[in-house]
Amino acid sequence: MLNTYQEDGLRGKSKQTRKTYLFSISKFKDWLDGAGTDLEGYSRSDVQQYIDYLVSKSYSASTINKHWSAVKHFSRWQNKVDAIEDISVITPPNILNEAPKALTRNEVNKIIRELDRSGNERNFAIAQTLINTGIRLNELVNLDRTDFHISERKGTLKVRFGKGNKERQLPLSPETRRAITKYLETRNDSIDAMFLSNRSKRISERTVQHIFEKYGINVHSLRHTFITKLVRNGEDFSLVQSLSGHATADMVMRYSAPSEEDKEEAVSRMWLSD
Incomplete structure (x- = not known):
């Protein structure tokens, strides 16, 4: 069933969407097995109870919504529309009102310095690419x-x-070009992939995450930092949208929302001008 869904139901979807949906449906399948049914025989009650189960496990609203989206897509593919009618789902917070966590200038400079001092040309090139282009992790690998x-x-x-x-x-940027050139000078292979693992295979997302976790950095914050810096510099939203690859300007607008640090600094400056 899952193989057929992957080949037929997810045709045309991006690699990341296919991965997310297959993971969610496999989890749904496991739950259905425990409930005494399967991916062909489930009913609306099964779907509602599954959503309630996710809520009871204290998953975040966004995580629950991802699983729900996958179940809806799968059910429609199977023509089981009745199974997803009038399902009560927890409402996720409005991400457009939340500022993503961005790194400060000092934090960016620190990670650049430490990776440069490490002597690892690959890791340094990865950092410069992520920081200065704002591409997503899956785009990088x-x-x-x-x-x-x-x-x-x-x-x-x-x-x-x-x-x-x-x-x-x-x-x-010049720094990114220099880092990439230096990294390529260490390569004596003909492998197409830009960034390789220590086993000379295309680097994985987990490996890249691990590189930055060692320095206390969430790799996704590098993208947030790039976009936030553009927005704070007053660049046109259409330009930021084009550089970041966001589908709509609304997604870019969330980077202009004040962070908790912005609010704290604003309060601390209140009486400095008197």
Whole structure:
């Protein structure tokens, strides 16, 4: 059933969406097994009880919503529309009113310094790429050498596996071009993948996450930092949207929302001008 769904039901979906939906449906299948049914025989009551189960396990609203989206898609693919009618689902918070966590200038400088001092050209090149292009983690690991075009004075990066399968082209800063060039000088192979693991395979998302976890950094915060910096610098939202690969300007607007640090600094400055 899952194999057929993967080949037929998820045709045209992005790699990340397929991965997310298959994971969610496999979890739904496990729960159904314990409830005495399967992916063909479940009913509306099963779906409602499954959602209630997720709530009882204290999963976040966004996580529950992801599982619910997958179950809806799977049910529609199976023509089991009755099974998803009038399901009561917890409402996730409005992410447009939340500012993503961005790193401070000092935090960015610190991670750059420490990775540079480590002498690992690959990790340093990864950091410069993430910080100065704002690409997503899954976009980074799917990069090939041919996606980079670097000359003496300029460079570009083509993101082929963007969200929604949309391509975009990004300029490369001088520091990023230098880091990429230095890394490629350490390579004596003909492998297409841009960033390799220690086993000479395409690097995994988990490996990249581990690189930054050692320094107390969540790799996703590098993308947030890039976009937040553009927004705070007053760049046009359409430009930020184009660089970040966000589908709508509304998604960019959340980066202009004040963070908790912004609020604290505003209060502390209240009486400084008197």
